[in-house]
Amino acid sequence: MTEEKLDRRTLLKTSLKAGLALGTAASLPQWAIPVLAQGETLVPFTDMPENYSRGPALPGATHFLDTRQIDSFYSDNQDFYVVQHYGQPTLDVANYKLSITGLVDNPREYTLADLRAKGMFQIDAGFECGGNRPDNLYQGLIGNAQWRGVRLRDILQEAGIQPEGKEIVFFGGDQGTENIRETDVEQSFARSLPLEDALREENMLAMEMNGEPLPQFHGRPLRLLVPGFYGVANVKWLTQIHVQDRRYMGRFMGRDYVTLKKEMIGNQERWVENSVTRIQLKSSVVRVTKLGAQHKITGFALNDGTPLRSVEVKIDNGPWQEATIDPQSSKYSWKLFSLMWDNAAPGEHTIVSRVTDINGHVQPTAEQMPEKISRWENYQQFPRTVRIG
Secondary structure, eight states: OOHHHHHHHHHHHHHHHHHHHTTOGGGSOGGGOOSOOTTOEEOOBTTSOTTOOOOOOOTTSOBOOOGGGOOSSSOOTTTSOBOOSSOOOOOOGGGOOEEEEESBSSOEEEOHHHHHTTOOEEEEEEEEOTTOOSTTTTTOSEEEEEEEEEEHHHHHHHHOBOTTOOEEEEEEEEEEEEEETTEEEEEEEEEEEEHHHHTOTTOEEEEEETTEEOOGGGTTTOEEEOTTBOGGGSOSSEEEEEEESSOOOOIIIIISSEEEEEEEETTEEEEEEEEOOBOOOEEEEEEEEEETTEEEEEEEEEOSSOOEEEEEEEETTSOOEEOEEOTTOOTTSOEEEEEEEOSOOSEEEEEEEEEEETTOOBOOOGGGSOOBOSSOOOOSOOOEEEEEO
């Protein structure tokens, strides 16, 4: 995003707030007013504590959104969720270099100036942590931003991947000590992609986030962005890209961020493991508001970029009703949705959403989820409860 575009967006948001203060909310399009209108109030969920809160992002700590407070298509850089596995390193930006190694014809190093000279592009992409969940966090490990950087594919093609190169490994500057077979081993955070996935045109070496240089929390000065994949794939503080001839089996590919679940393998039910990669089809209700006698239900949907057919909301035992999706939504962004709830009766109510993609895949209920014993990939429908006074 250019500075000019960012200023226009800021001006638009400021103008809308001013308009709402003058009572003009009713004349604006529904998705032009993500912030609360004058007189609009949050309806508390009864499935979460009354004093639920979370603090600001802190170095080396996990940070999550209060999803009830989502008020913009783009998550603020200071509030976009953060998960850090080996703390938060500070790289020497002035002398930064990205090395390309392994099975390539042209191993080399890039400075930030070298990368910028390649030509930059931007993309909207939202994602969640592979461990995002409804309990305690209330789906808070999530965010959506506009990213700007260079195409990973261009860098790989310039390196000249040799025929034996099958797996691309991305190493971060964050390091920690692991005890493996009773031995302390220093490890860098790393993830990998098969060559075919790495060469997708949308993959980015990101240097900017929402029109600003990449913040320290989010991998300054360079991070990998793999749209449509869970957050763990988007390696922060990127320092090395390595091409090899076999699957990379580091902790965060082979031992951690691995879902263990039951599947039918042929005619046998077996426990199987898979690395957490593409975002599973998911939606969730995150806010209910009241304005006069009318209520509004708001939520988000995420997936791997497959086009959506619909997002629907069900209230109590009523029919599924199709929600309105924010027209700003793009292939890899989150999709904010809303449904106007008329004539809400006093008392307790249960609200749930489901999303369906163009291939007919429907977000499953909790009962339809595969049996699993790992905490990753929690994409089941998430019923919420509210009390209407």
